[in-house]
Amino acid sequence: MPRLSESEALDLFLNAPLADLCAKANAVKEARHGKSIYWVNNRQINYTNICVLHCTFCAFSKIKKDSPHAYDWSHEVVLQKAGEAIAKGARELHIVGGLHPDHPFSYYVEMLKKLRAAYPLVNLKAFTAVELCYFAKKSDRPLSAIIGELKEAGLDALPGGGAEILVQSVRDDICSDKETGQEWLDAHRAVHEAGIHTNATMLFGHIETPEQRIQHLGMLRDLQDDTNGFYSFIPLVFHPEHNSLGRRVGQKTGEEDILRTVAISRLFLDNFPHIKAYWVQMGVSTAMKALHAGASDLDGTIIEEKITHAAGAESPVGMTPEHIQDLIRNEGLIPVERDAKYETYP
Numbered sequence: 001m002p003r004l005s006e007s008e009a010l011d012l013f014l015n016a017p018l019a020d021l022c023a024k025a026n027a028v029k030e031a032r033h034g035k036s037i038y039w040v041n042n043r044q045i046n047y048t049n050i051c052v053l054h055c056t057f058c059a060f061s062k063i064k065k066d067s068p069h070a071y072d073w074s075h076e077v078v079l080q081k082a083g084e085a086i087a088k089g090a091r092e093l094h095i096v097g098g099l100h101p102d103h104p105f106s107y108y109v110e111m112l113k114k115l116r117a118a119y120p121l122v123n124l125k126a127f128t129a130v131e132l133c134y135f136a137k138k139s140d141r142p143l144s145a146i147i148g149e150l151k152e153a154g155l156d157a158l159p160g161g162g163a164e165i166l167v168q169s170v171r172d173d174i175c176s177d178k179e180t181g182q183e184w185l186d187a188h189r190a191v192h193e194a195g196i197h198t199n200a201t202m203l204f205g206h207i208e209t210p211e212q213r214i215q216h217l218g219m220l221r222d223l224q225d226d227t228n229g230f231y232s233f234i235p236l237v238f239h240p241e242h243n244s245l246g247r248r249v250g251q252k253t254g255e256e257d258i259l260r261t262v263a264i265s266r267l268f269l270d271n272f273p274h275i276k277a278y279w280v281q282m283g284v285s286t287a288m289k290a291l292h293a294g295a296s297d298l299d300g301t302i303i304e305e306k307i308t309h310a311a312g313a314e315s316p317v318g319m320t321p322e323h324i325q326d327l328i329r330n331e332g333l334i335p336v337e338r339d340a341k342y343e344t345y346p
């Protein structure tokens with residue numbers, strides 16, 4: 001299939017009958033991955049919810065350290081949570097948190113070093129581009145030095161959070177004090193240049209227009225053309241509870257919009273290996289449909305998730321490996337276990 005232009009993608013997204021759009025995307029997925037659906041035995045570790053920023057969609061963060069629900073886990077707690085997951089076969093730790101006002105950069109380096117020493121085999125997928133930029137600003141060091149030190153401490157991959165909508169006018173509205181879209185892209189480019197792969201996300205279903213969604217995908221596709229450093233793209237479904245953007249927007253977006261977004265992502269991002277159906281946000285039933293609409297990855301067992309659940313997610317907080325594989329098989333598809341670097345395990 002020839003590469004879609006942004007205007008062709010927009011036209012398909014808006015006007016193609018849903019079943020046709022999903023079938024097209026599924027054909028592209030099957031040409032790449034056959035009936036395989038990738039999944040990971042992982043654990044999310046959200047090490048603190050204290051954050052100096054004020055993203056309007058965030059129900060997770062606390063600005064004040066002494067807020068009743070503020071927390072900041074010690075390295076010992078992080079290690080203990082990691083150990084529990086590894087005892088259950090986890091191959092990936094997905095570690096992200098708020099931008100804490102006090103911790104020095106060495107705190108994050110030590111966290112990774114301790115995890116790597118205690119658990120040499122597990123993949124450490126840690127810190128968003130926004131966290132990396134914050135570490136660089138706070139320690140007054142170039143981003144390349146931050147990335148180099150984290151790599152030496154054991155960083156294996158970078159999660160895709162913090163992208164929101166990369167179009168700056170949307171960012172100025174919903175997360176004006178966050179890194180710019182260009183800074184997010186530059187940080188991912190720098191991580192790719194350091195030899196580490198990353199993921200990319202898009203927070204959708206709020207004030208962004210369809211055009212802005214496609215522009216976001218266009219920016220990701222351009223960067224991937226240059227670096228080939230992305231593993232997967234994860235469309236994140238905006239959850240409106242307990243946050244000010246949600247009060248403005250009202251409802252969570254519907255299933256058709258989610259499936260159209262998955263399908264157009266698969267069709268437009270022709271240089272991305274995987275599109276993820278993040279079941280925590282889509283809900284399990286919609287995620288199953290997404291597996292027939294271009295998604296080739298269901299993400300993971302998760303165990304504990306705080307960011308979307310703070311904003312009203314009704315999905316369970318985790319899944320057993322058996323359950324996740326049964327779900328995939330029940331769709332007539334083949335579960336393939338992977339780690340954060342997409343090494344597979346028969």
Ligand code: V47
Nearest residue numbers: 057058159160161162199201203236237238239311
């Ligand atoms: O960066 C914040 C988003 C992200 C809300 O890389 C919200 O493999 C919905 O990035 N409703 C964190 N989303 C999640 C994330 C992620 C998840 C799974 C896999 C990977 C990966 C990355 O969640 C944040 C932000 O964009 N978020 N608030 C909300 N109310």
Ligand code: SF4
Nearest residue numbers: 051053055058061098
């Ligand atoms: Fe902080 Fe991330 Fe929440 Fe923004 S989305 S307020 S950066 S924790």
